[in-house]
Amino acid sequence: GKQQGSIEGLERFDSPGKGRGLRVTRPFKLGELLFSSPAYSYVLSVKERGCLCEFCFTRKEGLARCGKCKKAFYCNVKCQKGDWAMHKLECSAMTAFGEKWCPSEMARLVARILAKKKVQKERCVSEKILLLGEMQSHVEDVDNEKREMNEADIAGLYQFYSKHLDMPDHKDLLTLFSQVACNGFTIEDDELSHMGTAVYPDVALINHSCLPSVIVTYNGTSAEVRAVQDMKPGDEVLISYIDLLYPTDDRNNRLRESYYFTCDCQECKSKSKVRTRQKFRASKNLLEMCEQSLEGDGNIDGAIRYGEKILKPYNRLYPPYSLNVSSMYLKLGRLYMGMERHSMGISAFKKALAIMEVAHGKDHSYLVELRKEMAQK
Numbered sequence: 001g002k003q004q005g006s007i008e009g010l011e012r013f014d015s016p017g018k019g020r021g022l023r024v025t026r027p028f029k030l031g032e033l034l035f036s037s038p039a040y041s042y043v044l045s046v047k048e049r050g051c052l053c054e055f056c057f058t059r060k061e062g063l064a065r066c067g068k069c070k071k072a073f074y075c076n077v078k079c080q081k082g083d084w085a086m087h088k089l090e091c092s093a094m095t096a097f098g099e100k101w102c103p104s105e106m107a108r109l110v111a112r113i114l115a116k117k118k119v120q121k122e123r124c125v126s127e128k129i130l131l132l133g134e135m136q137s138h139v140e141d142v143d144n145e146k147r148e149m150n151e152a153d154i155a156g157l158y159q160f161y162s163k164h165l166d167m168p169d170h171k172d173l174l175t176l177f178s179q180v181a182c183n184g185f186t187i188e189d190d191e192l193s194h195m196g197t198a199v200y201p202d203v204a205l206i207n208h209s210c211l212p213s214v215i216v217t218y219n220g221t222s223a224e225v226r227a228v229q230d231m232k233p234g235d236e237v238l239i240s241y242i243d244l245l246y247p248t249d250d251r252n253n254r255l256r257e258s259y260y261f262t263c264d265c266q267e268c269k270s271k272s273k274v275r276t277r278q279k280f281r282a283s284k285n286l287l288e289m290c291e292q293s294l295e296g297d298g299n300i301d302g303a304i305r306y307g308e309k310i311l312k313p314y315n316r317l318y319p320p321y322s323l324n325v326s327s328m329y330l331k332l333g334r335l336y337m338g339m340e341r342h343s344m345g346i347s348a349f350k351k352a353l354a355i356m357e358v359a360h361g362k363d364h365s366y367l368v369e370l371r372k373e374m375a376q377k
Helices: 077-087 091-100 105-119 144-161 170-183 248-259 274-297 300-317 323-338 342-359 365-375
Strands: 010-015 019-024 033-037 041-044 185-188 194-199 214-219 222-227
Touching (some): 105 170, 144 170, 170 248, 214 342, 323 342
Antiparallel strands (some): 033 222
16 A cells, blocks of 8 residues: 555655755756645635635635535535535534634644545555655754644644544654644745645655755645756755745754754855845845835835835845746736736736746646736736
């Protein structure tokens, strides 16, 4: 049942200084899909309820809601049925607890993983080369603050899910929470807005670099991994775990804090662009304070000025294909279009499109959508 599968064109290997990793066994071109992985488990964020289908994450108007709890929304009966095994973990509990129902997103995801593990005896399609249980946990490195968070999540799990789940022992739960903390992915949309959280064991095998060779995007609840540079056989598949905007020391603090390692890629060794990055860090804090007050005031002109201003350093400091850059062009383009400034809107959209065609693939629904927005007069 559990012997290791494979993914065509890829293999697991021991990456010097990094532990396990993933590398390519054939060439991949810029923008080419290395592989796509369904989620082992996933959960829609509470704040997105009613906007996206709980089951397939399609964003559309007029979703139908669950008649029992009136809290979950679906495209149709097919999606509702598909989701029931997971939704039933929460449906009656939400009604019973009412306002007091408040598990963290992490606890909600872990509940779903436990429910899935119970029925999933074979390797899942998301575990072709790494099993869920093989994911790195760093449970021995967890500091007190994180441990307290995990304990609070475990308490939440018992409080809100004990009716539907057989709980493993405490030690196993701590391990699972630590694994999800290090290996969970946030599912984000075209503007990098947070839609939910998921685990993809095969994708979790990919190591970090501040000069990534691939980018992960989402199609429904599946993760897609595409090359952001030409790759030759033997090249390691590397993604960035963090925002690459900040100076080397900031980045490494963030990596140590969340993932328990420090990076020694070329970008970190050469401390590249460190002064620009530091200067930017200082000014970005100011800018963000402005941006927050702007969004609150519905001051679209101010928001547009912010976008125009921030894109200059963004283009200098991020790698050539970055979702941080494409999402900013996209937001800016949508603001321009809303102000009837069509030619500015189109030129921002074109910049977004050039990055997204590589990162999301030319046929992604986001691109179909964007081309429609560009055609509208």
